[in-house]
Amino acid sequence: MKVMVLLSGGLDSATCLAKAVNDYGSENVIALSILYGQKHKKEIEASNKIAAYYKTEHITLDLSSIFKFSDCSLLASSDKEIPTESYAEQLKKTGGSPVSTYVPFRNGLFLSSAAAMALSKGCSKIYYGAHADDSAGNAYPDCSKAFADAMNEAIYQGSGFQLTLETPFVGLTKAEVVKTGTELKVPYELTWSCYAGGEEPCHICGTCRDREETFRKNGLTDPLLKGDNQK
């Protein structure tokens, strides 16, 4: 059984890759990373390091052209600033609409690309690390269980029953994902989360705040806040 894993280089997808390697062995796992015009291209460097650590095949795809008309703040082509508030504060302002770093139907596109490539590479499963916190309050609707269930059905039907989607963390909080990953000894020092596009984490974007809080909830310190990694 071969498995394709969407690998963005952050905490959740790194944990998802670790789980797939744990479940099927690194020789049966293919990681897929996607450039989409994001400011924080540094996450691709992180993906390269994580895939190398786990010794899995790693494919990188450039889909930037699909987002050329989007003004999402996460994109390098946008003049909008990345918000520096927590997600709870951002959602108060959007009134329940997706946050400004929601990239239009990005995860649907990523899963469909993964499905196309997975079938070509003989995989029969896709692993996707979405968790409950990301979809809370409609911040990122393409992380919700309802979305993942529908995509699973679309992939199963549209592949002629050859491929399914697994979302092992869809019922977990981000803190619970990192708890699982800590047990699996995920090298979190290799991961990257910050949305701001700098060489070091900004510590103030929603994603930096989320990440650091996630480690604190587990009684841990984010390894990117420690020693050499802070230089």
Next chain:
Amino acid sequence: MKVMVLLSGGLDSATCLAKAVNDYGSENVIALSILYGQKHKKEIEASNKIAAYYKTEHITLDLSSIFKFSDCSLLASSDKEIPTESYAEQLKKTGGSPVSTYVPFRNGLFLSSAAAMALSKGCSKIYYGAHADDSAGNAYPDCSKAFADAMNEAIYQGSGFQLTLETPFVGLTKAEVVKTGTELKVPYELTWSCYAGGEEPCHICGTCRDREETFRKNGLTDPLLKGDNQK
């Protein structure tokens, strides 16, 4: 209300574009055509002519890199021949698996790309011209009603309830699609269907056979078989 239409340049998608223009006016319709490494790139020329005829905005996207590992016979990179039998005969050989011109999860990828672009361009609907004949016997599972229903749910959920998918022909046969299109005066002489990649229709691939039969069922002759168009 703005609408995005997937336009491949064949009979079904040209009819779908005509329907969208009829329903919403050409100024509210955006056609999307996709290069994916197909042998019959000539369908993009057809798409250009059809979109120009209907005076709609037209976007062309290149997603060839996603299929670089596929050996589907429809791709220019494949050594496999395009089958020269009817779909019924092909399905007897595959034993109910997709036919060799099924491009892995292509329509899922196209609909996801359309969803990403539609949200960026302020559209709230996607029109997709799949019909009942294409999915019969699992030939093209990404044309089935079950697939379209699941994709609609995925797009609705994953867009945060901003976008839906319409499949006006999903319950119709291809002959009924062309009947509708004939009433809408679709310029079928501008369309292209043949999979073989030549300058003229081959008349023997499954898609040529299907196309010519579809016109015959309506008491019509395929305009590509007539006079000047045959030169």
